Amino acid sequence: MDAVDHINVDVDDLDACFGFYRDTLDLDLLRPPSDFQGDHAMFEAGDTVVTLAETGRAENWDERGLDHPLDKAHVAFETDRGSYEALLPDLDGQFPKQGPYDWGEFEGFYFLDPDGNLLEIVTYDPTPEGVDRTLLTHDDVE
Numbered sequence: 583m584d585a586v587d588h589i590n591v592d593v594d595d596l597d598a599c600f601g602f603y604r605d606t607l608d609l610d611l612l613r614p615p616s617d618f619q620g621d622h623a624m625f626e627a628g629d630t631v632v633t634l635a636e637t638g639r640a641e642n643w644d645e646r647g648l649d650h651p652l653d654k655a656h657v658a659f660e661t662d663r664g665s666y667e668a669l670l671p672d673l674d675g676q677f678p679k680q681g682p683y684d685w686g687e688f689e690g691f692y693f694l695d696p697d698g699n700l701l702e703i704v705t706y707d708p709t710p711e712g713v714d715r716t717l718l719t720h721d722d723v724e
Contacts, residue, residue, distance in 0.1 A: 594642070599697055603623075603632065620635070620636075642698040654700045656699075656700035658703070660706070663707035666689070666707075682718065683720075690703065
């Protein structure tokens with residue numbers, strides 16, 4: 583295998599998720615819902631296509647059902663440190679132990695999209711001077 587070509591994400595509310603992936607995550611739009619006969623939208627994250635498919639099968643997790651992020655499969659998006667830092671305040675407070683995590687070579691933070699799909703943003707960039715926070719580790723999720 584050379585790469586991940588695409589990922590399909592089940593959603594229940596395409597309109598809410600479309601806006602979230604476009605505006606909050608700032609993914610590049612490849613094809614809007616109007617391009618499809620069914621309820622889909624396609625974005626691009628680097629070389630990987632992320633397709634939202636309104637299937638009615640989204641997991642609808644929330645803070646009551648998610649003790650820590652390793653409870654559930656997720657999609658992780660890599661970004662630069664500036665974008666990572668900008669997203670943290672907007673996405674924090676959804677469930678316990680969201681992060682940020684020290685995963686060794688990178689830092690990661692978990693969050694839910696509007697339909698409860700678990701996502702993660704990661705950055706390989708170093709923490710800037712003046713940013714002082716406690717990072718969780720793998721031991722914190724057991």
